[in-house]
Amino acid sequence: MRFAPSLHPRCWHSVFKSAGRGATGAIFLALFVFVTPSHARAEFSFERPISHFFNAHLLEQGELQISTASKVTFGLFDSLEVGSTVLGFLGGYPNLYLKHEMFYVPRVFQTSFVSHLMYNNVNLSESDPESGDEAAAEFTPAFLPHSITMLSLFGQWAEGDSTIQSLAGKFGVISTLHLNETNMLNVGFYDFMSAGAESSYNSQMFVHYVCPTVGFDRYLGKHWAMSLVASPAIYALGTTRSYAGDTTIRLDLMDAANRDFGYHMGFATFTYSAAVFNIEFGLAAVKMTSDADFVFPYLNAFWRII
Amino acid sequence: MKTSLAVICSVMCLQLFSCTASTDSSGLAAPFRAKIVAHDSTGYSLQTVTFKTLTDVDSVVGTYAYLSGNSIIDAQAELSANTVVGDDSLYIDPGSDLRIDYSVDEDNVVIPRNFDSMDALAIYYTYESVLDYWITNFGFTVADFGRLRLQYAPRIQMRNQNSQISQAIKLNAAFLPGSRDFLMFRTSALESVPFNLNLGVIAHEFGHAVFDYKFAGKDATFYDADSDISDDNLSGMNEGLSDYFSFMMTGRTIDFAESDSSFSLERVPPVSWKLSTLQSTIDAGGCNGSYYCKGSILASALHELAVGKQMGLLPIGKLAYEGLEQMRSDWLAHRDDGTFDYHFLLNAILEQATSEQQQTMCTVFTKWFDTAEFIEKLNCK
Numbered sequence: 039m040r041f042a043p044s045l046h047p048r049c050w051h052s053v054f055k056s057a058g059r060g061a062t063g064a065i066f067l068a069l070f071v072f073v074t075p076s077h078a079r080a081e082f083s084f085e086r087p088i089s090h091f092f093n094a095h096l097l098e099q100g101e102l103q104i105s106t107a108s109k110v111t112f113g114l115f116d117s118l119e120v121g122s123t124v125l126g127f128l129g130g131y132p133n134l135y136l137k138h139e140m141f142y143v144p145r146v147f148q149t150s151f152v153s154h155l156m157y158n159n160v161n162l163s164e165s166d167p168e169s170g171d172e173a174a175a176e177f178t179p180a181f182l183p184h185s186i187t188m189l190s191l192f193g194q195w196a197e198g199d200s201t202i203q204s205l206a207g208k209f210g211v212i213s214t215l216h217l218n219e220t221n222m223l224n225v226g227f228y229d230f231m232s233a234g235a236e237s238s239y240n241s242q243m244f245v246h247y248v249c250p251t252v253g254f255d256r257y258l259g260k261h262w263a264m265s266l267v268a269s270p271a272i273y274a275l276g277t278t279r280s281y282a283g284d285t286t287i288r289l290d291l292m293d294a295a296n297r298d299f300g301y302h303m304g305f306a307t308f309t310y311s312a313a314v315f316n317i318e319f320g321l322a323a324v325k326m327t328s329d330a331d332f333v334f335p336y337l338n339a340f341w342r343i344i
Numbered sequence: 345m346k347t348s349l350a351v352i353c354s355v356m357c358l359q360l361f362s363c364t365a366s367t368d369s370s371g372l373a374a375p376f377r378a379k380i381v382a383h384d385s386t387g388y389s390l391q392t393v394t395f396k397t398l399t400d401v402d403s404v405v406g407t408y409a410y411l412s413g414n415s416i417i418d419a420q421a422e423l424s425a426n427t428v429v430g431d432d433s434l435y436i437d438p439g440s441d442l443r444i445d446y447s448v449d450e451d452n453v454v455i456p457r458n459f460d461s462m463d464a465l466a467i468y469y470t471y472e473s474v475l476d477y478w479i480t481n482f483g484f485t486v487a488d489f490g491r492l493r494l495q496y497a498p499r500i501q502m503r504n505q506n507s508q509i510s511q512a513i514k515l516n517a518a519f520l521p522g523s524r525d526f527l528m529f530r531t532s533a534l535e536s537v538p539f540n541l542n543l544g545v546i547a548h549e550f551g552h553a554v555f556d557y558k559f560a561g562k563d564a565t566f567y568d569a570d571s572d573i574s575d576d577n578l579s580g581m582n583e584g585l586s587d588y589f590s591f592m593m594t595g596r597t598i599d600f601a602e603s604d605s606s607f608s609l610e611r612v613p614p615v616s617w618k619l620s621t622l623q624s625t626i627d628a629g630g631c632n633g634s635y636y637c638k639g640s641i642l643a644s645a646l647h648e649l650a651v652g653k654q655m656g657l658l659p660i661g662k663l664a665y666e667g668l669e670q671m672r673s674d675w676l677a678h679r680d681d682g683t684f685d686y687h688f689l690l691n692a693i694l695e696q697a698t699s700e701q702q703q704t705m706c707t708v709f710t711k712w713f714d715t716a717e718f719i720e721k722l723n724c725k
């Protein structure tokens with residue numbers, strides 16, 4: 039598993055500290071070790087489609103998906119899927135994943151709302167001075183986005199900037215068009231948003247990136263699937279409010295002059311399904327305003343249990 | 345984009361000011377009275393004031409000035425010889441009439457229903473007080489000085505075809521040469537006394553308008569200089585003199601600090617540095633305000649003459665005011681070679697004084713502008 043270069047060390051300190059105290063970590067581990075599938079199915083099909091953040095398919099009612107890239111999702115109903123990045127929770131980043139079916143015409147198309155939002159609260163007075171300075175420095179250019187790195191189609195790890203209070207994440211509407219039995223086209227819009235507030239400076243900020251998304255899922259036999267996703271940001275809206283003034287920034291990110299801003303990502307992955315156990319591997323490309331561009335390989339194991 | 349911004353701003357205007365909703369405005373007539381926060385000898389309090397020159401209370405328009413809202417200043421616009429009063433080339437949107445929200449009590453006193461409405465009335469009332477002072481003591485006329493536009497909560501915008509940065513500044517006020525508009529920005533939570541209600545702040549901005557009127561002849565390009573040194577000296581002089589004109593009008597030196605305590609170190613005379621400390625110490629004598637620091641030396645020197653040496657705030661102000669016109673030729677001669685400095689104004693003041701006054705003035709000027717190089721240029725031999 040590889041994380042974004044700018045991940046704040048404090049995230050990991052707090053993950054391990056919190057994990058040591060809580061029972062949640064033990065439950066999480068127990069899920070890996072003791073859960074035995076009752077209806078293990080290994081085939082991709084209309085009835086058991088590949089379901090990830092950038093397509094409209096949902097888990098079945100009662101189906102549980104546990105990803106080592108950190109997200110656990112559960113099919114509460116056939117039309118509603120909930121989940122969370124557990125490690126994020128333990129590290130002080132409560133987060134909620136939701137996927138809700140909006141329209142569905144069997145074997146033709148499906149449209150869903152999907153979101154994953156993370157809350158972050160950093161108390162500067164409790165952090166060490168060095169980190170505090172860093173957090174304050176990161177807050178100053180408040181219109182810059184909070185970095186959220188998605189490592190896998192199936193599991194997200196959210197890296198939040200060390201602002202004081204923030205809500206960040208991505209949500210949108212995605213449609214999956216069934217071209218035929220094995221090929222699906224995914225088209226939609228996502229809003230990568232970030233909101234932060236800081237009490238002592240009486241400051242608030244919001245950043246939105248509009249990310250039209252196009253993707254393609256293809257079943258390569260019963261056990262293999264391939265996914266391609268391109269989700270570039272084309273427009274940014276940032277607002278800050280502080281004691282010194284209110285600022286609004288609107289950027290057309292398709293303009294070459296604004297190429298250094300924005301938040302773009304793309305994936306090319308293969309997923310192998312062996313009954314309950316699945317493995318995903320591939321390449322991800324991410325460009326963020328505040329960080330360098332990077333392309334990285336990744337590997338993600340996940341379990342689908344029903 | 346301009347159209348859509350105008351629509352957005354119109355919506356904001358409606359939200360902020362609503363439509364006029366007078367309880368019973370049938371008995372309203374000039375001179376209008378309103379209950380606002382204003383300054384008197386006891387400080388700031390809610391009081392009923394009478395407007396002598398307000399002709400339209402709904403839009404806060406009068407014979408001295410008029411308020412305008414929702415304007416958007418073009419951050420990329422250039423001041424030019426064509427930038428004159430009434431010319432809106434500095435604006436993306438020059439704004440529109442305000443519509444304040446108020447009710448009227450049984451005594452026909454206007455009661456603002458929200459802060460923005462009270463703020464707008466208070467700005468006009470304070471401006472009226474300041475202009476009255478200059479009419480009374482300096483013989484100003486509105487026809488000559490101008491019926492200025494007071495921009496309420498303007499935004500500043502920088503844009504090109506594909507991007508736009510727009511800012512509503514707070515914690516400041518400004519005077520815009522060329523169009524000669526006052527920019528009364530939004531109130532920040534950090535302002536103890538809102539800048540827009542602060543008599544000293546509006547008197548300071550008015551000081552810039554006086555500087556522009558007497559020194560620059562309302563010509564925005566008159567300030568242009570090839571030399572940054574000359575430019576800095578003129579800017580600092582403009583600030584220091586505007587501070588002094590504010591002290592002169594209010595009789596107080598702590599007005600700015602009452603709004604923002606950070607002003608107490610650098611803008612309340614006497615400041616803790618002199619010209620030698622400003623030039624010889626790494627931290628500029630503890631002053632962080634760039635050319636404002638030298639301006640505060642000028643304000644401190646004039647204030648000491650007026651109060652410490654008991655020469656009077658108004659008499660010293662009049663000498664400085666008259667000195668501005670005299671300084672025009674010095675500026676034209678030295679603005680590009682970097683030799684324009686404060687001594688031109690001080691010498692212009694000295695020239696108008698009696699020989700007895702000159703002695704006192706020289707003592708004070710050489711105390712504040714205490715480098716040998718500067719003293720050499722003063723007519724204090």
